[in-house]
Amino acid sequence: MGRRHAASDPIYPRWVWIAAAATVAVLIIGGGFLLRNLIFPAGSAEGGIAAESGSTPSTGDPLAQDSPAAVTGASPCISLNILTSLENADMVRAMAAEYTEKPRSVDGKCVTPAVTQEKSGVAAGKVAAQFPGVPAGDRPVIWLPDSSAWLRIAGEAAGGSPVPQEGISIARSAIVVAMPETMAGALGWDSKPPSWSEVFRMAGDQDVWERLGHADWGKFKFGKASPLVSTSGLMALAASYGAAGGSVGGLDDMELGAPSLVEKVRAVELGTSHYMATPEHFLWHAREADDAGNVSEFLSAVIVDEKSVWDYNRGVVSEDGKTKQSGPAPKEPLRTIYPQDGVHVADNPGVVLDGNWVGSQQRLAARDFLAFAVTQQGQNVVKASGYRTIQGTLDTEVAETGRYAGTLQPLPLPKAEALVAMQDSFPEVRKRARALFLLDVSESMVQEPGVTKLQRAKDAVRKALDHFEGEDEIGLAAFSHVDDGPLQPGIVSPVAPFKTNKEHLLAQLDELKAVDATPLFEAVSRFAGDQAKEYKDTFINTIVLLSDGKNDTTHPGDLGGLSQQLSHQNHATPVLVFTLAYGPDADVPTLLEIARASGAHYYDATDPNKLEEVLGELVTSF
Structure with missing residues (x-):
C-alpha cells in the first residue's frame, strides 16, 4: 500500500x-x-x-x-x-x-x-x-x-x-458509528444499540477499556470528520447538538446559539480524540493499525457513512478520499452501529x-x-x-460485508438555518487544540533564489494560525544545529493560550533564521516527549512538523526508536505528530512513519506552491 x-x-x-x-x-x-x-x-x-x-x-x-x-x-x-x-x-x-x-x-x-x-x-x-x-x-x-x-x-x-x-x-447511505467488532462486542453494542447520548458519553469515558478488562486497548479513541467539509462530520455535529439538547430529531426547534446548549455541546465534543478532514483518513489509519496487528492503537469508534464501512471490510481504503486502494480484508472488520434514536441518511441528490x-x-x-x-x-x-436504493433495498452480499441493518430509522435533515448555525459554531464548540508548530530551519530552507522555503513556511504558518481560537494553546519551536553543538533554537514561543501569546508567537516566527544541520529524530523525540509530559485530556495534543529534508546530523537517534516512543505515547498520552513534507527533497517515507506511529496523518507539500493550502487542510484535523 x-x-x-x-x-x-x-x-x-x-x-x-x-x-x-x-x-x-x-x-x-x-x-x-x-x-x-x-x-x-x-x-x-x-x-x-x-x-x-x-x-x-x-x-x-x-x-x-x-x-x-x-x-x-x-x-x-x-x-x-x-x-x-x-x-x-x-x-x-x-x-x-x-x-x-x-x-x-x-x-x-x-x-x-x-x-x-x-x-x-x-x-x-x-x-x-x-x-x-x-x-x-x-x-x-x-x-x-x-x-x-x-x-x-x-x-x-x-x-x-x-x-x-x-x-x-x-x-441512500446512513451515517453510523463504526467500531472494531471486538470493541463493539465488549460494550454489548453489537446486540443492543446505544442511543446517541450513550455513544458520546462512552467517548468521554477515557478509562472504559481498562474497567472492562482491556487495558491493552488504551484510551477510548473517538474520531470525527470536519463538519465544514464532510457529510459524516456535519451529521456528527448535528448528533452532538441533538444529544446535548435532548432530541436528535428536533434541531430545528432548538435555540442553537443558546449559551447553555453551546456549553453542553462543548462538553460532548471533549470526547473526540481528534478531527480529520474526511472519514477516509480515519479508515486509512485504522487499516494501517490493523495491518500492524492492533487496530485498537488507533481507533475505538468513528462516525462514518455505512458505505465506507463496506469498503473497509472488503479491503478498500483511501488515504486522500480520491484514490482507492484494494487489498485483502482486514484482520478485524468494523461493526456498523445504528443508534436506537435514529440516524441521518445521506440521500445523494x-x-x-x-x-x-x-x-x-x-x-x-x-x-x-x-x-x-x-x-x-x-x-x-x-x-x-x-448503497441502499431509493426504495431501501440492499444487495445481500453488500449488507453482510458492511454489517448493514435491514431497515433504517431516519432522522429529519435540519433546515438550512440550523445547518449553517452548527457549522458557524464549530470553532467555538470543537475540542480545543494544544499544538506545537515545529519548523525545520536547516540550511536547505534558504538555498534557493527569490522567496525561500523558510519564508514560505513562515507565511503558511501565519495564515494557518487564523484557524485557532483564544482558548487553544499554541506554541512554536524550530530545530537545527551547527557542527556538534546542541539543538537550536528549540522552543521560541512556549505552548500557551493563544489569546495571550499570539503576538509573541508571530514575532518569534518572523525572527527564525536558517542554521545548518537537520536533527529530525532528536527534535521530534524531544518535543513529542515534552508534549506527552504536559498532556491534557481536555485538549487535542499535537505537533505540526514541517520539514524539507531528512535526518542529517551527527546527533544520536534513529527512526525505529522514535517510532517506538511515539507508539508508546499514543497508548496513554497520545501526541499526534502531523507531518508535512515541504519541497522535493523531503524524506517522505520517514515523515510518513512518524505520522503513522503517532496516530496522525502525513501531508504532501513537496510542491512548495501548495504549502499554504495543504497546511490549511492539516490544521482542520485538530
Missing part, C-alpha cells in the same frame, strides 16, 4: 463563505440565478425517461425501465460534467459507465459524461461562488453531493438565490446547475442522465456500489 497523501484544494473558512454569499447576491440582483429545481418534462430527451423533480418511487411501486435510444446520437457528443462528493464518486462513475453502455441520443447527439469529485463542503462553496477561475467548459452541469445538506448550505451561502433545497435522490455556462443541450442531457439513475437499471448500479 502506498502512503502518499496528495495535496487537495483548500478548505474554505467561514469568511470565504460570506464573501461568496455577497458576490452571488450581487449577481442575483443583476437578474441571474445560480441553480434551479430539477424538472424532467415529458419528451425532453430523445429516447430518455421522464421524471419529476423530487419524486421518488415508494417502496411498493415498480421502478421505471431504462429506454435507451434506438441508435447512438451523432458526434460531437454533448459534454456532461458531473461534480460529486468523495464518498459517492465511485457510484456515480459506475452509473455513468452503465448509462453509456446503451445508445443515448439527446437532441440527436451522443452524450459523454465526465465525473469529478470534491469534498462536500468545498464543492458547496464553489457552487455558491459559481466556480471562480474555472473555465466555462470545465464547470459542472450536474451537482450530485452525497447529502441534501449541502444544497441547503450552498443556498444560504449564495445569499438567498433559488438554490433547490432538494434534488432527485438516487441512493442530483440537481442541474443553471449557470450561464450550461447550454440547452447539456441541460437535456443532464435530465436524461438523472432520469436513468432512478430506473431499475440505474438502481442496480446503486446496489452493486454499496
Whole structure:
C-alpha cells in the first residue's frame, strides 16, 4: 500500500463563505440565478425517461425501465460534467459507465459524461461562488453531493438565490458509528444499540477499556470528520447538538446559539480524540493499525457513512478520499452501529446547475442522465456500489460485508438555518487544540533564489494560525544545529493560550533564521516527549512538523526508536505528530512513519506552491 497523501484544494473558512454569499447576491440582483429545481418534462430527451423533480418511487411501486435510444446520437457528443462528493464518486462513475453502455441520443447527439469529485463542503462553496477561475467548459452541469445538506448550505451561502433545497435522490447511505467488532462486542453494542447520548458519553469515558478488562486497548479513541467539509462530520455535529439538547430529531426547534446548549455541546465534543478532514483518513489509519496487528492503537469508534464501512471490510481504503486502494480484508472488520434514536441518511441528490455556462443541450442531457439513475437499471448500479436504493433495498452480499441493518430509522435533515448555525459554531464548540508548530530551519530552507522555503513556511504558518481560537494553546519551536553543538533554537514561543501569546508567537516566527544541520529524530523525540509530559485530556495534543529534508546530523537517534516512543505515547498520552513534507527533497517515507506511529496523518507539500493550502487542510484535523 502506498502512503502518499496528495495535496487537495483548500478548505474554505467561514469568511470565504460570506464573501461568496455577497458576490452571488450581487449577481442575483443583476437578474441571474445560480441553480434551479430539477424538472424532467415529458419528451425532453430523445429516447430518455421522464421524471419529476423530487419524486421518488415508494417502496411498493415498480421502478421505471431504462429506454435507451434506438441508435447512438451523432458526434460531437454533448459534454456532461458531473461534480460529486468523495464518498459517492465511485457510484456515480459506475452509473455513468452503465448509462453509456446503451445508445443515448439527446437532441440527436451522443452524450459523454465526465465525473469529478470534491469534498462536500468545498464543492458547496464553489457552487455558491459559481466556480471562480474555472473555465466555462470545465464547470459542472450536474451537482450530485452525497447529502441534501449541502444544497441547503450552498443556498444560504449564495445569499438567498433559488438554490433547490432538494434534488432527485438516487441512493441512500446512513451515517453510523463504526467500531472494531471486538470493541463493539465488549460494550454489548453489537446486540443492543446505544442511543446517541450513550455513544458520546462512552467517548468521554477515557478509562472504559481498562474497567472492562482491556487495558491493552488504551484510551477510548473517538474520531470525527470536519463538519465544514464532510457529510459524516456535519451529521456528527448535528448528533452532538441533538444529544446535548435532548432530541436528535428536533434541531430545528432548538435555540442553537443558546449559551447553555453551546456549553453542553462543548462538553460532548471533549470526547473526540481528534478531527480529520474526511472519514477516509480515519479508515486509512485504522487499516494501517490493523495491518500492524492492533487496530485498537488507533481507533475505538468513528462516525462514518455505512458505505465506507463496506469498503473497509472488503479491503478498500483511501488515504486522500480520491484514490482507492484494494487489498485483502482486514484482520478485524468494523461493526456498523445504528443508534436506537435514529440516524441521518445521506440521500445523494442530483440537481442541474443553471449557470450561464450550461447550454440547452447539456441541460437535456443532464435530465436524461438523472432520469436513468432512478430506473431499475440505474438502481442496480446503486446496489452493486454499496448503497441502499431509493426504495431501501440492499444487495445481500453488500449488507453482510458492511454489517448493514435491514431497515433504517431516519432522522429529519435540519433546515438550512440550523445547518449553517452548527457549522458557524464549530470553532467555538470543537475540542480545543494544544499544538506545537515545529519548523525545520536547516540550511536547505534558504538555498534557493527569490522567496525561500523558510519564508514560505513562515507565511503558511501565519495564515494557518487564523484557524485557532483564544482558548487553544499554541506554541512554536524550530530545530537545527551547527557542527556538534546542541539543538537550536528549540522552543521560541512556549505552548500557551493563544489569546495571550499570539503576538509573541508571530514575532518569534518572523525572527527564525536558517542554521545548518537537520536533527529530525532528536527534535521530534524531544518535543513529542515534552508534549506527552504536559498532556491534557481536555485538549487535542499535537505537533505540526514541517520539514524539507531528512535526518542529517551527527546527533544520536534513529527512526525505529522514535517510532517506538511515539507508539508508546499514543497508548496513554497520545501526541499526534502531523507531518508535512515541504519541497522535493523531503524524506517522505520517514515523515510518513512518524505520522503513522503517532496516530496522525502525513501531508504532501513537496510542491512548495501548495504549502499554504495543504497546511490549511492539516490544521482542520485538530
